[in-house]
Amino acid sequence: MYSIFKAKTAAVLSGLYLATTAIVVSQEVPLPELVTVSSGMHQYRASGEFLRSGVPADAPVLAISMPRSFDIMKYQVSVDAYRRCVAEDACGEALANRSQKPDHPVTGISFTNASEYAQWLSAKTNVKWRLPTDEEWSYAAGSRFVDDSLGAKEDPANPSLRWLLKYQKYADLESEQTLPVKPHGDFGANENGIYDMSGNVWEWTATCYQRSSIDAVGKVKADGTANCGVRIAEGQHRAYITYFVQDAKGGGCSVGAPPTHLGFRLVRDDKTGYGLGLINQWWDSMLGRD
Amino acid sequence: MITRRTALMGAAFVAAAPAIAVQKASADSESMTPVGAKVDLANMPRRKVELVAPPFVHAHEQVSSQPPAIVEFEMTIIEKEVEVDDDGTMMQGMTFDGSIPGPLMVVHEGDYVELTLINPPENLMQHNIDFHAATGGLGGGALTLVNPGEKTVLRFKATRPGTFVYHCAPGGPMIPWHVVSGMSGAIMILPRDGLKNEKNEPVSYDKVYYIGENDFYIPKDENGDYMRFEDAGSSYGDTVEVMNGLIPTHVVFNGKAGALTGDNALKSKVGETVLIVHSQANRDTRPHLIGGHGDLVWETGKFNNPPERDLETWFIRGGSAGAALYTFRQPGVYAYVNHNLIEAVNLGATAHVVVEGEWDNDLMAQVVAPTAYGDMHISKKALP
Numbered sequence: 001m002y003s004i005f006k007a008k009t010a011a012v013l014s015g016l017y018l019a020t021t022a023i024v025v026s027q028e029v030p031l032p033e034l035v036t037v038s039s040g041m042h043q044y045r046a047s048g049e050f051l052r053s054g055v056p057a058d059a060p061v062l063a064i065s066m067p068r069s070f071d072i073m074k075y076q077v078s079v080d081a082y083r084r085c086v087a088e089d090a091c092g093e094a095l096a097n098r099s100q101k102p103d104h105p106v107t108g109i110s111f112t113n114a115s116e117y118a119q120w121l122s123a124k125t126n127v128k129w130r131l132p133t134d135e136e137w138s139y140a141a142g143s144r145f146v147d148d149s150l151g152a153k154e155d156p157a158n159p160s161l162r163w164l165l166k167y168q169k170y171a172d173l174e175s176e177q178t179l180p181v182k183p184h185g186d187f188g189a190n191e192n193g194i195y196d197m198s199g200n201v202w203e204w205t206a207t208c209y210q211r212s213s214i215d216a217v218g219k220v221k222a223d224g225t226a227n228c229g230v231r232i233a234e235g236q237h238r239a240y241i242t243y244f245v246q247d248a249k250g251g252g253c254s255v256g257a258p259p260t261h262l263g264f265r266l267v268r269d270d271k272t273g274y275g276l277g278l279i280n281q282w283w284d285s286m287l288g289r290d
Numbered sequence: 291m292i293t294r295r296t297a298l299m300g301a302a303f304v305a306a307a308p309a310i311a312v313q314k315a316s317a318d319s320e321s322m323t324p325v326g327a328k329v330d331l332a333n334m335p336r337r338k339v340e341l342v343a344p345p346f347v348h349a350h351e352q353v354s355s356q357p358p359a360i361v362e363f364e365m366t367i368i369e370k371e372v373e374v375d376d377d378g379t380m381m382q383g384m385t386f387d388g389s390i391p392g393p394l395m396v397v398h399e400g401d402y403v404e405l406t407l408i409n410p411p412e413n414l415m416q417h418n419i420d421f422h423a424a425t426g427g428l429g430g431g432a433l434t435l436v437n438p439g440e441k442t443v444l445r446f447k448a449t450r451p452g453t454f455v456y457h458c459a460p461g462g463p464m465i466p467w468h469v470v471s472g473m474s475g476a477i478m479i480l481p482r483d484g485l486k487n488e489k490n491e492p493v494s495y496d497k498v499y500y501i502g503e504n505d506f507y508i509p510k511d512e513n514g515d516y517m518r519f520e521d522a523g524s525s526y527g528d529t530v531e532v533m534n535g536l537i538p539t540h541v542v543f544n545g546k547a548g549a550l551t552g553d554n555a556l557k558s559k560v561g562e563t564v565l566i567v568h569s570q571a572n573r574d575t576r577p578h579l580i581g582g583h584g585d586l587v588w589e590t591g592k593f594n595n596p597p598e599r600d601l602e603t604w605f606i607r608g609g610s611a612g613a614a615l616y617t618f619r620q621p622g623v624y625a626y627v628n629h630n631l632i633e634a635v636n637l638g639a640t641a642h643v644v645v646e647g648e649w650d651n652d653l654m655a656q657v658v659a660p661t662a663y664g665d666m667h668i669s670k671k672a673l674p
Contacts, residue, residue, distance in 0.1 A: 054659035099513040158649040159656070160621035167623050167644060171552035179378050211660060225662040249376075 029084065029124040033074040034268060035140075035193050039066050042139040045147050046220065047232055048210035055156045058149040060218050064135060072132060072140050073265040075184045075195050076105035076203065082117060090120035095246035096181075096261075104181050105201045107261035111231045111243035114204045114264040121266065128269040134207035136267060137234045144190045144197040148238045173236055177260050202235035202248075202259035209240045233259055331402065335359040341393035344475075345544055345556060345641075347498045347567075350396040353484040358400035360445070365392065366408040367417045367436075367458075369522055372472070374506055374540050375547040375638060381508055382522040383545075384417070384458065384471040390545030391502025392456070392475025394567060398482045399451040404443065405430075411439035414522055416460050417468065421446060422609070423454035423477050431459040448479040452592035453611035457571045466572065467526065470507055470533060472545065474571030476500065476611040481593050485565075485615070487586055488596040495565040495615060499556055501577070503570040503606075503628065503639060504545060505538035538573070540638050541628060547638025556626075558618050560647025566626070567591075569611035575639070577614070578603040578629035581622065584614035603629050620654065621647040 046059040080102035085091035094100075095108030111131075118129045138145045150165050178200050187199030197203070208231060212224035233239045233248070239259045241248050248258040337359055342348045365387045372383035372390060386392025397403055403424075409417050416437050420429035424446035427433050434442050458473035459465045478498075487493045509517045509528035516539070519525035532539065544550050558564060568577050584601035591612040598604075606612045618624075628639035 051659050054656065099515055157651075158621065160645075160647075160649055163622050164644060164646065167555075167642075171555070174552050179376070213661070223662060225660070 029121070031125060031127070032077075032081070032266075034071040035074045036069050036071050037066075037136075037140045037192055037194075038069045040139075042066050042135065044135055044138060045145075045149060046212075047134045047207055047238060048212055048224070050220075051211070051213045052154055052216075053156065054213075055154040055159070056162055057154045057214065058151065060214060060220060062220075066135070066139050070136060070140075071268040072136070072194060073267075074193065076201055076263045076265045077114075077117060078102065078184065079104050079106045082106040082109070082113075085117050085120045088120065090123075091116040100181070101183070104183055105196065105261075105263045107181055107201055107263045108246045109204070109262050109264055110246045111204050111241070113246070114266075117264070118266050129266040130269045131204055131206040131264060132267045134205045134232045134234065134238075137203065137205050140192060140194055141197045141234070142190050142192055146198055146235075146237055170237065177236065179260065181261055198234075198236050200236075200260040201263040202233040202239055202261065204241075204262065204264040205232045205234055207232045233262055235259055331360060334402065336362060336404075338362045339395070341365065341387055341395065343387070343389040343393060344391055344500045344502055345550060347394045347396060347478075347500055350480075351398075352480060352494050353492075354398040354480070354482045358398070358402070358482075360402040360404050361397045362404045362406070363395055364406040364408070365419075366410060367413060367473075368410070369413045369415065373546060374508065374542060377516075379508055379516040379540070380518045381506055382471065382519050382525045384415070384468055384473045384522065386419070386456075386458075386473060386475050390472035390504060391500075391569060391571075392473070394475065394498070394500040395456075395477040396480065396498075397448050397477070398480050399448055400482060401448050401479075402445055403448055403477070404445045406441060406443050407434055407436060408441040409436040409438050413438040415464075415468075417458050417473070418460050419444070419456055420459040421454065421456045421477065423448060423450065423452070423456070423479055425449060428459065429456075435460060448477075450592065451479045451481045451594060452588070452590075453478045453567050453569070453613050454591065455569050455571045455609055455611050463530065466533060467530065469571050470505060470529075470538075471522070472504060474504070474569065475502060476567060476569040478567060478611075478613070479593075485586075485593060486596075488599060490596075493586065493615060494563070496562045497558075498565045498567060499641075499643075501543050501550075501566060501568045501626070501641060502545075503568065503575050504540075504542055505570075505573045506540040506542065507532035507535075507537075508539045510539075538633075538637065541573075541575075541630075541633040542638040543626075543641050547640075550626075550641035552642075555623075555642035555644045558643055558645045560618050560621055560645060560650075563615060563617040564643075566614045566616065567611060568606050568614070570606050570608055573608040575606045575608075575628045575633075576603050576630065577606060577612075578627055579614075579616065579643075580625040580627060581620070582616055582618065582624055584616060586615040588613045618643075618645045618647070620650055621645050 042064050044062045044064045046062050050057050050059045079100045086093055092113050094106050114131055121129045152162055152165050155161050185195050187196040189195045190197055208226045208228040210224050210226045213221045215221055229243055230240050231243055233241050339348050339361055368385045368388045370383055371380050374381050383390060407419055416435055418431045418434040420431035422429055424430045430444045430446060434444050436442050454477050456475050456477055458468040485493050507529055509532050511517050550556060584604055586597035587601045587604045588597045589604045589612050591610060622645060624643040626641040627634035633639045
C-alpha cells in the first residue's frame with residue numbers, strides 16, 4: 001500500500017518519536033506554559049484530498065471523539081527556546097534570517113526541525129513532547145480553525161470550476177495576510193486560551209497527506225493513500241508541505257497561497273497510553289498491519 | 291536646475307565611485323542638438339494618447355483606418371521607493387510614468403511618435419530615453435537628457451513594425467543602474483494593415499497583456515536581510531556591487547514578485563485571443579505558458595518577419611521585446627513563466643492567467659484519478 005520511500009521516511013521519523021528519554025532533566029529548560037484542552041466530540045473537516053467518483057470533492061465533516069484531554073503549548077515555540085536546541089546541536093538551524101527577535105515565535109522551521117525539537121525537549125524535561133495531529137490541532141483551535149471546503153458541488157464535466165474557485169479563495173486569503181512575525185500573543189487567544197492560532201505563523205502537525213475517496217453516500221472508503229513525506233501545516237488555511245521545507249513560498253505551477261511563515265507548537269504526551277498509542281497505530285498502519 | 295539634493299547626490303557619487311565622473315561623456319544633450327533641414331510636418335494630423343499602466347495597454351486600432359499621424363505621448367519620470375516582493379523588500383526605483391515597466395506605447399508604421407518627457411524637480415537624477423525603435427541620436431537618448439525640473443520633446447518616425455524596448459540611458463554606469471532600477475518599457479509599432487500569420491493572412495487579438503520583465507539586484511546586510519536605503523543615491527554603491535556579480539536577487543514581471551498572481555492574475559476566457567508582449571531590457575529570458583503555447587510567435591518581435599507557429603518556449607534576448615499570439619482553448623489557471631524555473635518560482639518571474647469556460651475533454655481528460663495500486667506492483671528494481 002505504501003511505497004518504499006514512504007516506509008523509509010516513516011522509519012526515520014518514527015525513530016524520533018520512539019526514542020527513549022534517558023537524558024537527565026536539565027534545570028535551565030523551563031517547562032513551557034500549557035493549556036489543557038478537555039475531551040469531547042469534534043466536528044472535524046477531514047484533511048487531505050477527496051475524490052468522489054474520481055472527481056475532486058469537498059472533504060467530509062466527521063464526528064470524531066477526542067477521548068482524553070491533552071495539554072498544548074499556550075504559545076508557539078519561541079526563537080530563544082529553539083536556539084537552545086540548535087546550540088546543543090540537537091536541532092537544525094531555522095531558515096529565517098539572523099535578525100529574529102528572541103521572544104518571537106521561531107519561523108523558518110521544517111517538519112524535521114519541529115520533530116528534532118520535540119525529541120530534544122522530551123530529553124531535557126523528561127516529559128514526552130510531540131507535534132499535535134491535525135485532529136488535535138483543529139479541535140484545540142476551535143473557532144480559529146479555518147474550514148478549507150469550497151462549498152461547491154463537484155462538476156465532472158468541467159474540472160476547472162473547482163480549480164478556479166480554489167484559486168480565488170486562496171487569492172482572497174493571501175491579500176489579507178500580514179507579513180512581519182509578531183510577538184507572542186499579538187494575534188490574541190481563542191476560546192480555549194491558546195494564543196496566535198491562525199495568525200501568520202503556520203504550525204506543523206504530525207498528520208500526513210492523504211488521498212481518499214468517498215462513496216455515493218459520503219462515507220470515506222478505506223482505499224486511500226498516505227504520503228508521510230508531506231505533512232499538514234495548520235493556519236489560515238491547511239497547507240500540505242514537504243517535510244524538509246522551511247520556507248513554503250512559491251510561484252510557478254504551485255497555485256495557491258503558501259503559508260507566510262512556518263513554525264510550531266507541541267503537545268505534552270505523557271498521559272498513559274494515549275499519545276504513544278496513536279503513534280503505534282500510525283506506525284502499524286505504515287507497515288500495513290491494520 | 292540644481293537642487294541641494296542633486297548637489298549632495300553628486301558629491302556622494304564622487305566619493306563612492308570616482309568612475310562616475312565619466313557619466314557626462316556619453317550623453318551630452320547640447321552637442322547633439324540636431325542641425326539638419328527642418329521637416330515640414332505642419333499638415334500632419336495629430337492625436338494624443340493617454341498611456342495606461344502595464345500589464346494593460348491604451349485603446350488602439352489593430353488595422354489603421356487613418357493616414358499616418360503624429361501621435362503625442364507624455365511620460366513623467368518618477369523616482370520612488372517600490373516594493374519588489376511580498377516580503378516587503380524595498381528598492382529605490384526609477385520609473386517611466388510611475389510604473390515598472392513603463393507603459394506600452396502603440397502606434398502604426400509610418401506614424402511619428404512625439405514624446406514629452408518630464409523630469410520633475412523632486413527627482414534627484416538626470417534621465418533620458420533610448421528607443422530601440424528609433425533611428426539615430428542614440429535612439430533619442432542623445433536628445434532627451436533632462437535634469438530634475440526640465441522637460442523635453444522628442445519626435446521620431448516609426449519606420450519598422452515590431453515590438454521594441456525603450457529604456458533610460460543617461461551615460462556610463464548610470465545606464466545599467468537606471469535600467470535595473472526599473473527604467474524600461476516597450477513600444478509596439480503595428481503594420482498599418484495589422485498583424486499577419488506565416489501565410490501572410492490577417493490575424494487579430496482580443497486583448498494585449500504587456501509583460502515587462504525586470505532583474506533586480508538588492509544588497510543584503512550582514513544579517514542576510516535585504517537593505518533599505520534613504521534614497522537612490524545611497525543605494526548606488528552596494529547595488530552596483532550586486533549588479534556586477536550578475537546574479538539577480540529578483541526576476542519579476544510587472545515590477546514585483548506576485549504582481550500578476552492572485553487577485554491581480556490576468557483574466558481571459560476560452561476562445562479569446564491574446565497578444566502577449568514581453569520585454570526584457572537587460573537580460574535574456576524564455577517565456578513559456580504552462581498548459582498553453584505560442585500559436586504565432588514573433589520571437590524577435592519584428593513584424594516584417596513571418597511568425598513561428600506552435601512554440602512551447604520562446605527566447606527574448608536581453609534588450610528586446612517579442613510578441614506571442616495565443617487563443618485559449620481550455621479553462622483553468624495558466625502560469626506564464628520565465629522557464630528558467632529557478633527564476634520563475636524562487637525569484638518571482640511568474641504570472642497567472644485565470645481562464646473561464648467549458649472544459650474540452652477531447653483535448654484532455656483524467657482517465658484514472660490517482661488511486662493506490664498496492665505493494666504488489668512496486669518494481670523490484672525500486673528496492674534499495
